[in-house]
Amino acid sequence: MMRLVGLLILGMAMYFTGVGLHITYLKYKDNNWHTYHPTRAPKNDAEQALYSASNVAKKMVARAILMSSPREAFHDDAIRLMPCFTDVEFAYDVDRDEGHAAHVEQHRLRPYTRRIWFLKSFFTLPKLEQASVVIHECSHIYCGTDDNAYNGENHFASLHEEEQRANADSVVAYITRGRTLT
Numbered sequence: 001m002m003r004l005v006g007l008l009i010l011g012m013a014m015y016f017t018g019v020g021l022h023i024t025y026l027k028y029k030d031n032n033w034h035t036y037h038p039t040r041a042p043k044n045d046a047e048q049a050l051y052s053a054s055n056v057a058k059k060m061v062a063r064a065i066l067m068s069s070p071r072e073a074f075h076d077d078a079i080r081l082m083p084c085f086t087d088v089e090f091a092y093d094v095d096r097d098e099g100h101a102a103h104v105e106q107h108r109l110r111p112y113t114r115r116i117w118f119l120k121s122f123f124t125l126p127k128l129e130q131a132s133v134v135i136h137e138c139s140h141i142y143c144g145t146d147d148n149a150y151n152g153e154n155h156f157a158s159l160h161e162e163e164q165r166a167n168a169d170s171v172v173a174y175i176t177r178g179r180t181l182t
């Protein structure tokens with residue numbers, strides 16, 4: 001009897017893993033996604049853009065950590081962002097238009113997968129904004145932020161402190177305040 005239960009569990013595990021792999025496969029195949037790791041040498045224009053954006057973002061985060069006081073609200077968030085520039089895989093499709101530049105995937109139980117998906121409109125942005133997008137998405141993965149308000153929306157400036165602390169674009173504003181590309 002126990003052996004039967006064991007076989008049943010094994011069978012179900014194999015079935016669901018298979019379905020999972022199949023769904024992942026279809027996602028890549030149908031949508032023409034490519035993957036790129038920002039520590040690798042870029043092989044085309046899209047990867048060059050991702051490489052630059054990741055490196056500019058990393059420099060900005062490092063500078064924000066060094067130039068700010070540990071007592072400042074987002075200081076620890078900036079520190080948490082650092083692994084994003086080595087541990088996260090990028091997926092991109094330069095032809096796919098979904099009305100936003102990038103997104104991350106959230107599993108049912110809150111944690112995000114360590115992958116950022118970049119879409120068509122990302123590749124048309126100026127360099128500094130591309131870096132901001134990387135920081136925004138990294139903050140979802142490593143700081144657990146939500147999108148309470150986007151920078152430029154009316155209520156962005158009037159978020160309560162708690163909402164600000166948990167808001168992706170507020171982290172970006174902290175990192176990039178007064179910064180220029182050098």
Ligand SMILES: [Zn+2]
Nearest residue numbers: 140146147168
């Ligand atoms: Zn977001």
